[in-house]
Structures are given as C-alpha cells and as structure tokens.
Amino acid sequence: MNLKLDLKKVDEDFIKKAPQDIIELLKRQAQKVAEKEIEKKALKVGDQIPHFILKNAVGEKIDSYDLLENGPLVISFYRGGW
DSSP: OOHHHHHHHHHHHHHHHHHHHHHHHHHHHHHEEEETTTTHHHTTTOOOOOEEEEETTTSOOEHHHHHTTTTTTOOOOOOOOO
C-alpha cells in the first residue's frame, strides 16, 4: 500500500464527483493555508516548546511546567467533541 498514491486517487475521485463551486472553494482555502507558510513556524526536532496550559480530555487544566518537572513530555492532540 502506498499512502501517497492512495491519497492521489481519493483526490482524483473527489474532483470527478464534487460540484465545481466546492472544488474552487477548497482550492482557494488551500491556497490561503499555503500562503501562511505554517510549516516554517512549526517546531523542529530539538526545539523547546513554549509554555502552555491546556485542558485535558476531561476538562482539567494541565500546565506544561508542572509536567516537565517530572521529566520529558510527550504531547498527543486529537480531534473530536464526543
């Protein structure tokens, strides 16, 4: 299985079936994201993360400074509101 080829096929199939106005909207939005060059702002290997306080899966506030006192930190993000 080749993910790049699989994704290309999904993209091609979508373009064949989707309304033209939706395709144009997605292209414009993708261009806006590309123009922001967010990859240049992303942390690189060895970079230090900035201090943060986030809510965990059950809504408790978690402070990065508190976690780092216990050792290295691994952060996992997930999407969803279920």
